Amino acid sequence: MRDNTLKYLLVLPAVLVVFVTAIWPLIEAARLSFTVGRLNRPGSLDQYLGWENYLWAFFEEPAFWNSVWVTAIYTLLTVGLTTVFALGLALLLAPGGRLRSSAQALLILPFAMSPALIGVSFRFMFNPEFGLFDAFFGIVFPPLADVSWLADPQLALAVVVMADVWGWIPFLTLVLIGGLASVPRDTVEAAQVDGASGWRVFKDVTLPQLAPVLAVVVILKSIFSLKTFDQVFMLTNGGPGTATQTLSHYIYFNGMKYGQIGYSASVAWLMVIPMIFLTYAYAKFVFRKADQ
Amino acid sequence: MAEIKLNNLTKRWGDFIGVDDQSLHIKDREFLVLLGPSGCGKTTTMRMIAGLEEPTAGEIWIGDRMVNDDLPKDRDVAMVFQNYGLYPHMTIFDNIAYPLKVRGTDKSEIRPRVEKAAEQVELTEFLHRKPKALSGGQRQRVALARAIVRTPKVFLMDEPLSNLDAKLRVTMRAELKHLSRALQITTVYVTHDQIEAMTLADRVAVMKNGIIQQLGTPDDIYNNPANLFVAGFIGSPAMNLINGSVTDGMFVTTGGTRLVPVKSPDREKAILGVRADDMHVHEAGQGDIDVTIYAFENTGESTLLTVQWGKQRVIARGDRHLRKDQDDVVGISLNQDHLYLFDPETEDRIEM
Structure with missing residues (x-):
């Protein structure tokens, strides 16, 4: 067999798996998004409707826009907070040493927890009667003592954000520690001798050299934030009302609970668009790094 | 400043x-x-x-x-x-x-x-x-x-x-x-x-x-x-260090060759240091000692002769026009003004 044929044969299984698990569902979802697609109406999965579902989402559904809004705020807050905290932690832990290495090893624990588990444990910790955090915040800051965190629209979103940031900091910290290790020590020391203060060394030398890794971190976290579902489902189930209903949750509710598969497929496809941009940017950064 | x-x-x-x-x-x-x-x-x-x-x-x-x-x-x-x-x-x-x-x-x-x-x-x-x-x-x-x-x-x-x-x-x-x-x-x-x-x-x-x-x-x-x-x-090639002893004012190699006079009281063990440039190459029989060439290298500006000296090998620098071959025999003499004596135990130099 010629090498040329062999190389295509060797990647074929992987391509097939991706096709069956990702490409085909995307195509099928696209087809469904143009149908009436109601689970409780036989035959409606093949009933062509044109752009009706999309128009409905855009012009007739405030709940859709609400979830877009929630997702946007949620993404902005989680990406921003996680990146800042992870960068800070990475700078603290990167120098190594026995204590720091143990801390690095411990860091992986929160990341090892499933998002659903994080959701449940945070729900318990913010329980108004026996929640740990609820009591803790009450003691530290008395005006917060009687607040029912998960019942207040803004605070509930804050709790969801908090849980997500908590769960994601460790992994991104480890990624950034790796990134910091690739910043040549020579350049940092050269800046120190050249007369730069700690802050200027960071701003002028470390940060610019860390930028490609930082970009990957921001893009990766944006992708994960945009599609957040499990934590929201377990922690607030989108409530109170729809205050914490992210797009994924909205899609799930419409599709699975109300049986509007066609409509939720169209919203899902609306979410695919930003995802494609982010994935493209991610791939560009990752492979650009590999080139160097 | x-x-x-x-x-x-x-x-x-x-x-x-x-x-x-x-x-x-x-x-x-x-x-x-x-x-x-x-x-x-x-x-x-x-x-x-x-x-x-x-x-x-x-x-x-x-x-x-x-x-x-x-x-x-x-x-x-x-x-x-x-x-x-x-x-x-x-x-x-x-x-x-x-x-x-x-x-x-x-x-x-x-x-x-x-x-x-x-x-x-x-x-x-x-x-x-x-x-x-x-x-x-x-x-x-x-x-x-x-x-x-x-x-x-x-x-x-x-x-x-x-x-x-x-x-x-x-x-x-x-x-x-x-x-x-x-x-x-x-x-x-x-x-x-x-x-x-x-x-x-x-x-x-x-x-x-x-x-x-x-x-x-x-x-x-x-x-x-x-x-x-x-x-x-210091020095390239490195200084030759020859093991031996000092007997009756002469440096004697471990092999028993009485090599050169040194201004030092008798010592059971001593190391003689001599740079390649201070080892002069002669035709066989004309130096202090005859040795066999282990390797002959021509660097262009000079020649380097690694010679077998009993159980040791030492390096001498020869004239750039010198042409010899492996296994040839040459005579070697040492420049007695530039010899160094070291104590093998303390590794310190012995003043001469």
């Missing part, structure tokens, strides 16, 4: 001793080379002067100030790193300008000073490029320009030439020497290359295992090595 004083400087990492209670006084405007094999503590000593490494004990004085507790930025030193340490995201101009910028130099003053520094190292046409677009030698020049763009109290150079190819190293060595003479700034230069040390230094400190073995001018180090280590480390 400043002198550097190291008082009982020690650096330990756990049980490992990097620098062991060393004192060194580097004079104002002196070019001092710290020379030694890797792991001898020379780079650690320099990094402690720069403030990049904290001493375990001892004091570091730059000028009339003890700088132990000063951050690197406050010590007013400039350093050239082995891998240059250029900022890859900045242009060459910005690289050179950085020490001025962070020290708050007036903007109008920065450009002429950067241009002057660039001119001194012949980089003017590359100022707008990034380090990636330069060759190794050019990057080396950028690192130099960044050091000389302001007038620090002290220059520190950590094996600055070791990443260059052999030919470029020779050129850059001469440029460095020229530049250092022109600038007249106290310089500490770390290298494992004894030729760099010999050619650049006002004084050389030869280090081994965290201890300065000998401190002296290049002439001193070459002509009066204090011990076996310095004798074997």
